[in-house]
Amino acid sequence: MPDHFTVPADPAGLDLQFRVAASLLDEFALSHTPADVLRELVQNEYDAGGTELMIDLSHDRLVVRGNGKMIDEAGWKRLSVMLGHGQISGGADRVELKVNGIGSKNFGLRSLFLIGDRLHTLSGGQRTILDRTKGTPPTPTAPGRCVRSGP
Numbered sequence: 001m002p003d004h005f006t007v008p009a010d011p012a013g014l015d016l017q018f019r020v021a022a023s024l025l026d027e028f029a030l031s032h033t034p035a036d037v038l039r040e041l042v043q044n045e046y047d048a049g050g051t052e053l054m055i056d057l058s059h060d061r062l063v064v065r066g067n068g069k070m071i072d073e074a075g076w077k078r079l080s081v082m083l084g085h086g087q088i089s090g091g092a093d094r095v096e097l098k099v100n101g102i103g104s105k106n107f108g109l110r111s112l113f114l115i116g117d118r119l120h121t122l123s124g125g126q127r128t129i130l131d132r133t134k135g136t137p138p139t140p141t142a143p144g145r146c147v148r149s150g151p
Contacts, residue, residue: 020089022132022133024083025082025083025110025113025132026113026132028083028107028110028111028113029110029111029112029113029114029132030114032111032114033114034114034115036111036114037111037112037114037115038055040108040109040111040112041053041055041064043108044066044068044108044109045066045068046068047068047098048066048068048069049068049069050066050067050068050069051067052066052067053065053066054066061116062112062115062116070123070124071121071123071124071126074096074098075098075123076126076128076139076140077095077096078095078096078098078106079109079121079128079130079136079140080095080128080136080137080138080139081095081106081136082110082130082135082136083106083107083110084106084107085097085106109121109130110130113132117131117132117133118130118131118132119131125142126140126141126142127140127141127142128140128141
């Protein structure tokens with residue numbers, strides 16, 4: 001191999017980016033059925049210790065309410081990434097697995113992208129948005145405040 005093709009030993013000087021196309025999330029959602037989405041909603045409520053789940057489907061929205069525990073700090077952190085858990089690509093922080101629950105991989109709620117392009121989550125006076133193409137804010141906000149979802 002010619003010398004001008006040598007790879008630097010330290011990538012710190014390179015302008016590296018971690019980019020993922022929206023098709024990954026689209027294909028994930030399309031691998032689910034409406035029955036899978038319902039199962040994920042029931043599992044989320046069960047994991048939250050809920051005993052009631054109400055699902056209201058209208059022509060322009062799906063509203064899900066339960067009486068389980070409020071989303072905790074770790075849950076909001078899981079909602080700050082579009083898919084998965086572990087080391088956040090391009091960042092220094094991590095999103096840990098959910099413990100003591102059926103769902104743990106941080107995938108289930110994203111199956112709702114089969115039904116719509118934007119997920120609004122409200123709990124304990126806070127809210128966040130997961131937008132299929134724009135992303136999600138890094139932290140939740142109060143419901144009355146504007147949530148910017150993406151660049």
